[in-house]
Amino acid sequence: xxxxVHIPTPLRPYVGGRDTVATSAGTVGEILERLAAEHAQLxxxxxxxxxxxxxxxxxxxxxxxxxxxxxxxxxxxDGDEVSIVPSIAGGAVAVATALPELTxxxxxxxxxxxxxxxxxxxxxxxIKAARVLLVGAGGLGxxxxxxxxxxxxxxxxxxxxxxxxxxxxxxxxxxxTGVVGRPKLESAEARLQDLNPHVRVETFPVRLTSENxxxxxxxxxxxxxxxxxxxxxxxxNDACVLLGKPNVYGSIFRFEGQAxxxxxxxxxxxxxxxxxPPPPGLVPSCAEGGVLGVLPGIIGSIQALExxxxxxxxxxxxxxxLILFDALKFRFRELALRKDPDCPLCGPNPSVRELIDYxxxxxxxxxxxxxGAEITATDLARxxxxxxxxxxxxVRETREWEICRIPGxxxxxxxxxPERLSELDGHKEIVTHCHKGIRSMRxxxxxxxxxxxxxxxxxxxxxxxxxxxxxxxxxx
Amino acid sequence: MxxxxxxxxLAEIRRHLAAAYPTEGCGLLLxxxxxxxxxxxxxxxxxxxxxAADAGGRTRYLIGPEDFLTAEREARQASLVVVGTYHSHxxxxxxxxxxxxxxxxxxxxxxxxxxxxxxVREERVWELRDDRSGFVERELEVKES
Numbered sequence: 338x339x340x341x342v343h344i345p346t347p348l349r350p351y352v353g354g355r356d357t358v359a360t361s362a363g364t365v366g367e368i369l370e371r372l373a374a375e376h377a378q379l380x381x382x383x384x385x386x387x388x389x390x391x392x393x394x395x396x397x398x399x400x401x402x403x404x405x406x407x408x409x410x411x412x413x414x415d416g417d418e419v420s421i422v423p424s425i426a427g428g429a430v431a432v433a434t435a436l437p438e439l440t441x442x443x444x445x446x447x448x449x450x451x452x453x454x455x456x457x458x459x460x461x462x463x464i465k466a467a468r469v470l471l472v473g474a475g476g477l478g479x480x481x482x483x484x485x486x487x488x489x490x491x492x493x494x495x496x497x498x499x500x501x502x503x504x505x506x507x508x509x510x511x512x513x514t515g516v517v518g519r520p521k522l523e524s525a526e527a528r529l530q531d532l533n534p535h536v537r538v539e540t541f542p543v544r545l546t547s548e549n550x551x552x553x554x555x556x557x558x559x560x561x562x563x564x565x566x567x568x569x570x571x572x573x574n575d576a577c578v579l580l581g582k583p584n585v586y587g588s589i590f591r592f593e594g595q596a597x598x599x600x601x602x603x604x605x606x607x608x609x610x611x612x613x614p615p616p617p618g619l620v621p622s623c624a625e626g627g628v629l630g631v632l633p634g635i636i637g638s639i640q641a642l643e644x645x646x647x648x649x650x651x652x653x654x655x656x657x658x659l660i661l662f663d664a665l666k667f668r669f670r671e672l673a674l675r676k677d678p679d680c681p682l683c684g685p686n687p688s689v690r691e692l693i694d695y696x697x698x699x700x701x702x703x704x705x706x707x708x709g710a711e712i713t714a715t716d717l718a719r720x721x722x723x724x725x726x727x728x729x730x731x732v733r734e735t736r737e738w739e740i741c742r743i744p745g746x747x748x749x750x751x752x753x754x755p756e757r758l759s760e761l762d763g764h765k766e767i768v769t770h771c772h773k774g775i776r777s778m779r780x781x782x783x784x785x786x787x788x789x790x791x792x793x794x795x796x797x798x799x800x801x802x803x804x805x806x807x808x809x810x811x812x813x
Numbered sequence: 814m815x816x817x818x819x820x821x822x823l824a825e826i827r828r829h830l831a832a833a834y835p836t837e838g839c840g841l842l843l844x845x846x847x848x849x850x851x852x853x854x855x856x857x858x859x860x861x862x863x864x865a866a867d868a869g870g871r872t873r874y875l876i877g878p879e880d881f882l883t884a885e886r887e888a889r890q891a892s893l894v895v896v897g898t899y900h901s902h903x904x905x906x907x908x909x910x911x912x913x914x915x916x917x918x919x920x921x922x923x924x925x926x927x928x929x930x931x932x933v934r935e936e937r938v939w940e941l942r943d944d945r946s947g948f949v950e951r952e953l954e955v956k957e958s
Contacts, residue, residue, distance in 0.1 A: 346885065346895040347918040381945055382919050393916050395878040402878075422878040425839075425898050427913035427923070438835055457929065458835065459904030 366409030473563035476633030568695035770795035897922030
């Protein structure tokens with residue numbers, strides 16, 4: 338009596354419509370191979386291209402799965418029955434990980450999303466599955482984090498090492514008056530958890546550096562750049578390119594903002610736009626130049642919007658487009674960005690293959706140009722009492738001068754200094770000062786280059802003067 | 814080639830797939846296959862999705878070999894054969910996915926129901942080409958046999 342092979346319905350057409358085929362004894366592997374040899378069309382359905390049996394072809398000897406026996410080496414003797422049994426599999430989308438389900442409370446909370454065709458339950462579950470990292474919990478990070486948490490982004494990571502300062506509250510709406518002096522991440526986490534307890538907040542109370550950036554960014558799907566300085570901005574860009582992650586970029590200054598999505602896999606990166614950082618001091622920070630408090634609200638919201646579109650794969654993102662917003666004129670302009678074929682980072686022949694020293698790249702942290710160039714506020718107060726020939730040169734803007742000033746100081750804004758050097762007495766010792774001590778160093782360089790030999794710069798600016806010497810001077 | 818199905822049978826399938834949402838629901842179709850390839854579905858057999866319990870159940874379904882053997886036995890007793898399978902695509906269109914193609918069986922109708930908001934929005938029927946190069950769509954005829 339030969340071996341009987343049971344053929345499942347789907348395969349019967351390939352063996353002449355029969356439900357069984359008789360064959361001689363042998364291993365299961367030999368029997369299947371014989372079957373495929375005799376019925377050529379059967380082969381493709383039983384075997385994969387590499388010759389291995391398809392995963393969803395199950396073979397039974399009598400009532401036992403050959404996986405529990407000796408697999409294809411299992412011997413079938415005369416009188417045995419070999420059954421080919423399909424298991425049938427399939428499914429909606431080839432996603433690496435399954436999407437989390439929405440609870441009833443979440444369905445209610447996100448109902449305005451769920452009824453949007455572009456979001457729907459599937460999209461909302463993608464949002465829930467998403468992991469977004471915000472670098473900076475400040476002006477841009479505040480609105481971005483609030484909207485992303487409200488939208489139900491499952492995991493929000495926050496990197497910031499700062500404490501809340503009273504001057505932050507004019508625009509950094511994550512933080513409130515009661516938490517001044519506390520770490521920003523502490524108040525941010527509390528605010529986001531209150532806004533949406535379904536969101537998981539992961540905090541990184543560190544300065545993002547070349548040493549830790551890849552480690553921190555690696556576990557996130559999208560990175561939102563809310564940094565306020567060039568070294569960190571290049572660091573975020575480079576880490577995102579090296580890890581293949583989209584970088585949702587925003588920056589603000591005074592009344593103007595920029596936004597884009599840098600995703601080297603699909604378009605240019607930040608280095609394609611700005612291959613080199615500006616010289617230190619050329620572009621003032623918001624602390625030096627000011628910023629209208631609403632502006633980061635607009636740009637940070639654009640960053641939240643682009644992040645959600647990336648998660649949903651919906652609409653046209655800002656990949657390859659730079660948005661310039663002028664709040665005073667109320668004008669949005671759009672520039673097309675091209676991938677730079679010579680980009681040292683994302684071009685075909687990259688020279689930057691790992692994270693570098695970004696402080697050095699941006700010309701910051703180099704040794705001071707002049708030894709002993711700075712004077713502390715306390716020393717300046719003492720020198721003023723003892724030295725009548727000392728001149729204090731305030732290089733801030735007129736409006737800052739209107740807020741507060743050091744008694745006896747003379748105002749020449751930094752931008753006017755090169756043309757007004759003749760107003761200064763070269764025989765006197767000069768101490769330059771500004772708000773925090775950065776512009777005054779630039780002024781010192783200008784003066785020394787022009788031949789003034791006795792110049793120093795007030796360390797920490799009028800801010801240090803207000804805290805160390807004269808509390809009647811308001812800080813700003 | 815078409816696939817004919819009675820309105821009552823289709824209604825049962827819709828109820829099953831809607832109830833399974835947001836996981837994928839699945840089952841087998843018992844009926845007859847004519848010499849010209851036309852298929853008539855006589856009844857549906859809901860099968861527990863063997864992947865419903867794990868995280869993949871929301872985008873995957875699996876009908877195990879034991880279930881298939883049971884279904885074939887049941888079909889044989891009614892002088893029918895397993896003519897196809899049905900499953901749902903929660904929140905995505907009723908088109909075969911790459912995964913469907915990879916694991917598909919030939920001469921087997923794949924009825925896919927797209928489910929959104931807890932109801933079946935659309936059904937379409939597909940069958941794997943003999944050379945496994947892809948699916949061809951079958952016409953779905955809703956009519957009493």
